[in-house]
Amino acid sequence: MEYKHQAVLLKEAIDYLEIKKDGIYLDGTLGRAGHSSEILHNLSEIGKLIALDRDTAAIKAVESKFSKSKSLILKHSNFQDLDQVLDQLKIKAVDGMLFDLGVSSPQLDNPERGFSYQKNGPLDMRMNSSQSLTAKTIVNNYSAAELEKIITEYGEENWSARIAEFIVKMRKEKVIETTDDLVEVIKAAIPKAVRRSGGHPARRTFQALRIETNNELEQLKNLIDKAVSYLKPGGRLVIITFHSLEDRIVKHKFRDLAKDCTCPPDFPICVCDKKSEVKVITKSPIQASEIEKEGNPRSRSAKMRVAEKI
Ligand SMILES: C[S@@+](CC[C@H](N)C(=O)[O-])C[C@H]1O[C@@H](n2cnc3c(N)ncnc32)[C@H](O)[C@@H]1O
Structure with missing residues (x-):
């Protein structure tokens, strides 16, 4: 059976990525390639998209659809290992990254995966x-x-x-x-x-x-520093979350990375030498429009935050 996934905040995510035709992008949460397809549409033949998913079912479902694409590189990998993937590909930095967190509809809808309280199946819940x-x-x-x-x-x-x-x-x-x-x-x-x-x-x-x-929250915490360190200056990091625990991590991490010196105010000179690494582009999170929420209930809890590497 083929399970479908409707991408959330698709136009908004693509707009915020400000895709350059010949750029290199990373989608850390391929799913059913809703966002990846749009990134590919915006790339020329020399542009590259590296798309990761920790679920082999996602990689398999997308593989044949894009077998002719010269721009797409699919990898079965956890996004927290993006450094290893990029190092193997000899890519030092990318122009933008997207992470659309959580589970996909195909994972939720397939009772065998055990994610849903509405469908009976083995108590599994593993993405990988x-x-x-x-x-x-x-x-x-x-x-x-x-x-x-x-x-x-x-x-x-x-x-x-x-x-x-x-x-x-x-x-x-x-x-x-x-x-x-x-x-x-x-x-x-x-x-x-x-x-x-x-x-x-x-x-x-x-x-x-x-x-x-x-181990979703730990992996998200590990991800953000790594993602920023593999972005080119001006490159954008777009993260879509689906509950307050995730959104809080992204919000606080972006705020910390955007901070200059963190020495106590009574220190006469800076001893920490901290420099801001990103500029936060979205002062408050982007949410789905009413029309999107009506058409796709999954989008109701979505919050998107964007940071740009300095
Ligand atoms: C919400 S879906 C992404 C949907 C996708 N943007 C689309 O439009 O089709 C999340 C996907 O990310 C994958 N995922 C979640 N955590 C991951 C991680 N730590 N590393 C790699 N993939 C992960 C899940 O397996 C799932 O396929």
Whole structure:
């Protein structure tokens, strides 16, 4: 079955990249190549696009469609290893980079991947199917305290303690194997009266488990410094996030990179020697238009921030 993905903030991302026809660009989150296709349209034959995805399904789905393109280089890689990919290609710096974070619709829609609380499937949630850690391992092995911590921090879930307690109780009787098994445990843990508001009761816990399984926030933190160090002066870094935890990391990291000297104000001279590395282009994040939000519900939570290397 072919699963589709509708690119979010497509025009805005392409406009902010200010693509040069013969430039070199990196799309760190290929997905189904919505953004990559548009970048390619804006490049001449000598321009280059290096597109990465940690999910082999994304690479396979896109490979044949672009087999004739001389500009596209596809790599199965985590974006936090972009330095290794660029070094192997002997590319010292690029003209722009895009990261459209999170999961793609094909990952969510395929029940076998175990990302969705709305479709029954194995409790998997790995973006890279060759890694060993799955959501099932986490749910069945982490202590109640560890589960509560990740559900609180990554899911911002008020009922995390009860959910963790119910998971531990349930798994003593039988292994929690499927997304439906987990949804049932979460529903039992959250009182009915509370469940009537605030969307699907499993949404926050599933988000937390997905973030933990894929180490998403750590990888985002590692990414930004690396990405900036491989940008040419004037090159733009465009990042689209889908929840406040990610957006906060991008906002703070951009602000830190844009800062000059960070010595305390009472120091007579600068001893830190810090120079600003980027200029923040988007003072507040770009969000989808009402029309886009209506046509693509995934875009409702999207926030795009852009920084330019100095
Ligand atoms: C929201 S989708 C991107 C959609 C794409 N922009 C499009 O228009 O089709 C996110 C993609 O990034 C990939 N991804 C997420 N984290 C990644 C990482 N750390 N390294 C490489 N790829 C990653 C996911 O596997 C998924 O395919």
